[in-house]
Amino acid sequence: MEKVKIKSYFYLTVTLTALIMSASQGCKYENEEELFGSEEECEVTEISYQGEIIPILDQFCYSCHSTAEASGVILDTYVTLKSWADESLYCTISYGDGCDNMPKNQPQLSECNILKIKTWIDEGALEN
Ligand code: HEC
Structure with a gap:
Protein backbone atom coordinates (compact mmCIF):
# COMPACT_ATOMS: atom_id res chain seq x y z
CA MET A 1 0.00 0.00 0.00
CA GLU A 2 2.73 2.46 1.04
CA LYS A 3 4.75 1.71 -2.10
CA VAL A 4 1.84 2.57 -4.40
CA LYS A 5 1.39 5.93 -2.68
CA ILE A 6 5.04 6.89 -3.09
CA LYS A 7 4.95 5.88 -6.72
CA SER A 8 1.92 8.04 -7.45
CA TYR A 9 3.52 11.06 -5.72
CA PHE A 10 6.54 10.51 -7.93
CA TYR A 11 4.43 10.53 -11.09
CA LEU A 12 2.50 13.55 -9.88
CA THR A 13 5.75 15.46 -9.31
CA VAL A 14 7.10 14.51 -12.72
CA THR A 15 3.89 15.56 -14.42
CA LEU A 16 3.75 18.89 -12.58
CA THR A 17 7.39 19.65 -13.37
CA ALA A 18 6.80 18.92 -17.04
CA LEU A 19 3.72 21.15 -17.05
CA ILE A 20 5.52 24.04 -15.38
CA MET A 21 8.47 23.74 -17.77
CA SER A 22 6.29 23.74 -20.87
CA ALA A 23 4.24 26.65 -19.53
CA SER A 24 7.30 28.80 -18.92
CA GLN A 25 8.73 27.91 -22.31
CA GLY A 26 5.44 28.94 -23.86
CA CYS A 27 5.80 32.34 -22.19
CA LYS A 28 9.35 32.80 -23.38
CA TYR A 29 8.32 31.95 -26.92
CA GLU A 30 5.44 34.43 -26.84
CA ASN A 31 7.74 37.20 -25.61
CA GLU A 32 10.26 36.54 -28.34
CA GLU A 33 7.51 36.56 -30.90
CA GLU A 34 6.21 39.85 -29.52
CA LEU A 35 9.66 41.43 -29.70
CA PHE A 36 10.26 40.15 -33.18
CA GLY A 37 6.80 41.27 -34.24
CA SER A 38 7.30 44.85 -33.06
CA GLU A 39 10.59 45.08 -34.95
CA GLU A 40 8.86 43.94 -38.10
CA GLU A 41 6.07 46.45 -37.65
CA CYS A 42 8.21 49.42 -38.71
CA GLU A 43 7.20 49.57 -42.35
CA VAL A 44 9.00 52.32 -44.27
CA THR A 45 8.68 51.19 -47.87
CA GLU A 46 5.67 53.39 -48.64
CA ILE A 47 5.78 56.51 -46.50
CA SER A 48 3.44 59.32 -47.44
CA TYR A 49 2.66 62.73 -45.96
CA GLN A 50 -1.04 61.90 -45.64
CA GLY A 51 -0.67 58.29 -44.52
CA GLU A 52 2.14 58.40 -41.94
CA GLU A 69 -1.35 78.02 -31.65
CA ALA A 70 0.16 80.83 -33.76
CA SER A 71 3.66 80.05 -32.51
CA GLY A 72 6.76 80.60 -34.63
CA VAL A 73 6.94 77.03 -35.83
CA ILE A 74 3.87 75.85 -37.74
CA LEU A 75 3.87 72.20 -38.69
CA ASP A 76 0.23 71.63 -39.67
CA THR A 77 0.39 73.10 -43.16
CA TYR A 78 2.40 71.37 -45.84
CA VAL A 79 4.25 74.50 -46.99
CA THR A 80 5.50 75.49 -43.53
CA LEU A 81 6.26 71.88 -42.58
CA LYS A 82 8.25 71.45 -45.80
CA SER A 83 10.42 74.45 -44.92
CA TRP A 84 11.17 72.88 -41.49
CA ALA A 85 11.79 69.52 -43.14
CA ASP A 86 14.51 71.25 -45.17
CA GLU A 87 15.86 72.80 -41.95
CA SER A 88 15.91 71.33 -38.45
CA LEU A 89 12.92 68.95 -38.35
CA TYR A 90 15.01 65.78 -38.34
CA CYS A 91 17.59 67.36 -36.03
CA THR A 92 14.93 68.09 -33.39
CA ILE A 93 13.36 64.62 -33.32
CA SER A 94 16.70 62.80 -33.41
CA TYR A 95 18.08 65.01 -30.60
CA GLY A 96 20.82 66.31 -32.89
CA ASP A 97 23.28 69.09 -32.04
CA GLY A 98 22.36 72.72 -32.63
CA LEU A 126 6.70 65.27 -50.78
CA GLU A 127 3.08 66.29 -50.42
CA ASN A 128 1.96 62.75 -51.17
C1 HEC B 1 4.98 71.17 -25.51
C2 HEC B 1 5.10 71.96 -26.70
C3 HEC B 1 5.84 71.38 -27.88
C4 HEC B 1 5.65 70.17 -28.49
C5 HEC B 1 4.70 69.06 -28.10
C6 HEC B 1 6.55 70.16 -29.61
N1 HEC B 1 7.25 71.33 -29.68
FE1 HEC B 1 8.58 71.88 -31.12
N2 HEC B 1 8.92 73.64 -30.18
C7 HEC B 1 8.28 74.08 -29.05
C8 HEC B 1 8.77 75.41 -28.70
C9 HEC B 1 8.31 76.24 -27.53
C10 HEC B 1 9.74 75.74 -29.67
C11 HEC B 1 10.53 77.04 -29.77
C12 HEC B 1 10.13 77.81 -31.01
C13 HEC B 1 8.66 78.27 -30.99
O1 HEC B 1 8.37 79.33 -30.45
O2 HEC B 1 7.80 77.55 -31.54
C14 HEC B 1 9.80 74.62 -30.60
C15 HEC B 1 10.61 74.57 -31.70
C16 HEC B 1 10.60 73.59 -32.68
C17 HEC B 1 11.37 73.60 -33.90
C18 HEC B 1 12.37 74.66 -34.33
C19 HEC B 1 13.50 74.67 -33.31
C20 HEC B 1 14.86 74.33 -33.80
O3 HEC B 1 15.73 74.12 -32.92
O4 HEC B 1 15.09 74.27 -35.01
C21 HEC B 1 11.06 72.47 -34.58
C22 HEC B 1 11.62 72.02 -35.93
C23 HEC B 1 10.11 71.74 -33.77
N3 HEC B 1 9.84 72.44 -32.63
C24 HEC B 1 9.57 70.52 -34.13
C25 HEC B 1 8.71 69.78 -33.33
C26 HEC B 1 8.25 68.47 -33.68
C27 HEC B 1 8.62 67.73 -34.95
C28 HEC B 1 7.43 68.07 -32.66
C29 HEC B 1 6.73 66.75 -32.53
C30 HEC B 1 7.52 65.57 -32.69
C31 HEC B 1 7.39 69.14 -31.68
N4 HEC B 1 8.19 70.15 -32.11
C32 HEC B 1 6.65 69.10 -30.51
C33 HEC B 1 7.30 73.38 -28.35
C34 HEC B 1 6.84 72.12 -28.65
Whole structure:
Protein backbone atom coordinates (compact mmCIF):
# COMPACT_ATOMS: atom_id res chain seq x y z
CA MET A 1 0.00 0.00 0.00
CA GLU A 2 2.73 2.46 1.04
CA LYS A 3 4.75 1.71 -2.10
CA VAL A 4 1.84 2.57 -4.40
CA LYS A 5 1.39 5.93 -2.68
CA ILE A 6 5.04 6.89 -3.09
CA LYS A 7 4.95 5.88 -6.72
CA SER A 8 1.92 8.04 -7.45
CA TYR A 9 3.52 11.06 -5.72
CA PHE A 10 6.54 10.51 -7.93
CA TYR A 11 4.43 10.53 -11.09
CA LEU A 12 2.50 13.55 -9.88
CA THR A 13 5.75 15.46 -9.31
CA VAL A 14 7.10 14.51 -12.72
CA THR A 15 3.89 15.56 -14.42
CA LEU A 16 3.75 18.89 -12.58
CA THR A 17 7.39 19.65 -13.37
CA ALA A 18 6.80 18.92 -17.04
CA LEU A 19 3.72 21.15 -17.05
CA ILE A 20 5.52 24.04 -15.38
CA MET A 21 8.47 23.74 -17.77
CA SER A 22 6.29 23.74 -20.87
CA ALA A 23 4.24 26.65 -19.53
CA SER A 24 7.30 28.80 -18.92
CA GLN A 25 8.73 27.91 -22.31
CA GLY A 26 5.44 28.94 -23.86
CA CYS A 27 5.80 32.34 -22.19
CA LYS A 28 9.35 32.80 -23.38
CA TYR A 29 8.32 31.95 -26.92
CA GLU A 30 5.44 34.43 -26.84
CA ASN A 31 7.74 37.20 -25.61
CA GLU A 32 10.26 36.54 -28.34
CA GLU A 33 7.51 36.56 -30.90
CA GLU A 34 6.21 39.85 -29.52
CA LEU A 35 9.66 41.43 -29.70
CA PHE A 36 10.26 40.15 -33.18
CA GLY A 37 6.80 41.27 -34.24
CA SER A 38 7.30 44.85 -33.06
CA GLU A 39 10.59 45.08 -34.95
CA GLU A 40 8.86 43.94 -38.10
CA GLU A 41 6.07 46.45 -37.65
CA CYS A 42 8.21 49.42 -38.71
CA GLU A 43 7.20 49.57 -42.35
CA VAL A 44 9.00 52.32 -44.27
CA THR A 45 8.68 51.19 -47.87
CA GLU A 46 5.67 53.39 -48.64
CA ILE A 47 5.78 56.51 -46.50
CA SER A 48 3.44 59.32 -47.44
CA TYR A 49 2.66 62.73 -45.96
CA GLN A 50 -1.04 61.90 -45.64
CA GLY A 51 -0.67 58.29 -44.52
CA GLU A 52 2.14 58.40 -41.94
CA ILE A 53 3.54 61.88 -41.35
CA ILE A 54 0.36 63.81 -40.50
CA PRO A 55 -0.80 61.20 -37.94
CA ILE A 56 2.58 61.29 -36.13
CA LEU A 57 2.73 65.09 -36.06
CA ASP A 58 -0.93 65.25 -35.06
CA GLN A 59 -0.27 63.02 -32.07
CA PHE A 60 3.01 64.54 -30.87
CA CYS A 61 3.51 68.03 -32.35
CA TYR A 62 0.35 69.88 -33.36
CA SER A 63 -0.55 70.65 -29.75
CA CYS A 64 2.25 73.24 -29.82
CA HIS A 65 2.89 73.74 -33.53
CA SER A 66 -0.49 74.21 -35.19
CA THR A 67 -1.67 77.30 -37.04
CA ALA A 68 -4.16 77.83 -34.21
CA GLU A 69 -1.35 78.02 -31.65
CA ALA A 70 0.16 80.83 -33.76
CA SER A 71 3.66 80.05 -32.51
CA GLY A 72 6.76 80.60 -34.63
CA VAL A 73 6.94 77.03 -35.83
CA ILE A 74 3.87 75.85 -37.74
CA LEU A 75 3.87 72.20 -38.69
CA ASP A 76 0.23 71.63 -39.67
CA THR A 77 0.39 73.10 -43.16
CA TYR A 78 2.40 71.37 -45.84
CA VAL A 79 4.25 74.50 -46.99
CA THR A 80 5.50 75.49 -43.53
CA LEU A 81 6.26 71.88 -42.58
CA LYS A 82 8.25 71.45 -45.80
CA SER A 83 10.42 74.45 -44.92
CA TRP A 84 11.17 72.88 -41.49
CA ALA A 85 11.79 69.52 -43.14
CA ASP A 86 14.51 71.25 -45.17
CA GLU A 87 15.86 72.80 -41.95
CA SER A 88 15.91 71.33 -38.45
CA LEU A 89 12.92 68.95 -38.35
CA TYR A 90 15.01 65.78 -38.34
CA CYS A 91 17.59 67.36 -36.03
CA THR A 92 14.93 68.09 -33.39
CA ILE A 93 13.36 64.62 -33.32
CA SER A 94 16.70 62.80 -33.41
CA TYR A 95 18.08 65.01 -30.60
CA GLY A 96 20.82 66.31 -32.89
CA ASP A 97 23.28 69.09 -32.04
CA GLY A 98 22.36 72.72 -32.63
CA CYS A 99 18.58 72.42 -32.29
CA ASP A 100 15.98 71.91 -29.57
CA ASN A 101 14.89 68.37 -28.64
CA MET A 102 11.31 67.70 -29.75
CA PRO A 103 8.62 66.99 -28.72
CA LYS A 104 9.45 69.51 -26.00
CA ASN A 105 9.28 68.20 -22.43
CA GLN A 106 7.97 64.85 -23.66
CA PRO A 107 9.60 61.49 -24.34
CA GLN A 108 11.48 61.17 -27.62
CA LEU A 109 9.51 59.71 -30.54
CA SER A 110 9.77 55.95 -31.04
CA GLU A 111 12.61 54.76 -33.28
CA CYS A 112 10.03 53.71 -35.83
CA ASN A 113 8.36 57.13 -35.96
CA ILE A 114 11.76 58.82 -36.27
CA LEU A 115 12.67 56.44 -39.09
CA LYS A 116 9.39 57.17 -40.88
CA ILE A 117 9.95 60.92 -40.74
CA LYS A 118 13.57 60.50 -41.81
CA THR A 119 12.50 58.36 -44.77
CA TRP A 120 9.88 60.91 -45.79
CA ILE A 121 12.47 63.75 -45.63
CA ASP A 122 15.09 61.69 -47.51
CA GLU A 123 12.56 61.03 -50.26
CA GLY A 124 12.09 64.77 -50.74
CA ALA A 125 9.40 65.56 -48.12
CA LEU A 126 6.70 65.27 -50.78
CA GLU A 127 3.08 66.29 -50.42
CA ASN A 128 1.96 62.75 -51.17
C1 HEC B 1 4.98 71.17 -25.51
C2 HEC B 1 5.10 71.96 -26.70
C3 HEC B 1 5.84 71.38 -27.88
C4 HEC B 1 5.65 70.17 -28.49
C5 HEC B 1 4.70 69.06 -28.10
C6 HEC B 1 6.55 70.16 -29.61
N1 HEC B 1 7.25 71.33 -29.68
FE1 HEC B 1 8.58 71.88 -31.12
N2 HEC B 1 8.92 73.64 -30.18
C7 HEC B 1 8.28 74.08 -29.05
C8 HEC B 1 8.77 75.41 -28.70
C9 HEC B 1 8.31 76.24 -27.53
C10 HEC B 1 9.74 75.74 -29.67
C11 HEC B 1 10.53 77.04 -29.77
C12 HEC B 1 10.13 77.81 -31.01
C13 HEC B 1 8.66 78.27 -30.99
O1 HEC B 1 8.37 79.33 -30.45
O2 HEC B 1 7.80 77.55 -31.54
C14 HEC B 1 9.80 74.62 -30.60
C15 HEC B 1 10.61 74.57 -31.70
C16 HEC B 1 10.60 73.59 -32.68
C17 HEC B 1 11.37 73.60 -33.90
C18 HEC B 1 12.37 74.66 -34.33
C19 HEC B 1 13.50 74.67 -33.31
C20 HEC B 1 14.86 74.33 -33.80
O3 HEC B 1 15.73 74.12 -32.92
O4 HEC B 1 15.09 74.27 -35.01
C21 HEC B 1 11.06 72.47 -34.58
C22 HEC B 1 11.62 72.02 -35.93
C23 HEC B 1 10.11 71.74 -33.77
N3 HEC B 1 9.84 72.44 -32.63
C24 HEC B 1 9.57 70.52 -34.13
C25 HEC B 1 8.71 69.78 -33.33
C26 HEC B 1 8.25 68.47 -33.68
C27 HEC B 1 8.62 67.73 -34.95
C28 HEC B 1 7.43 68.07 -32.66
C29 HEC B 1 6.73 66.75 -32.53
C30 HEC B 1 7.52 65.57 -32.69
C31 HEC B 1 7.39 69.14 -31.68
N4 HEC B 1 8.19 70.15 -32.11
C32 HEC B 1 6.65 69.10 -30.51
C33 HEC B 1 7.30 73.38 -28.35
C34 HEC B 1 6.84 72.12 -28.65
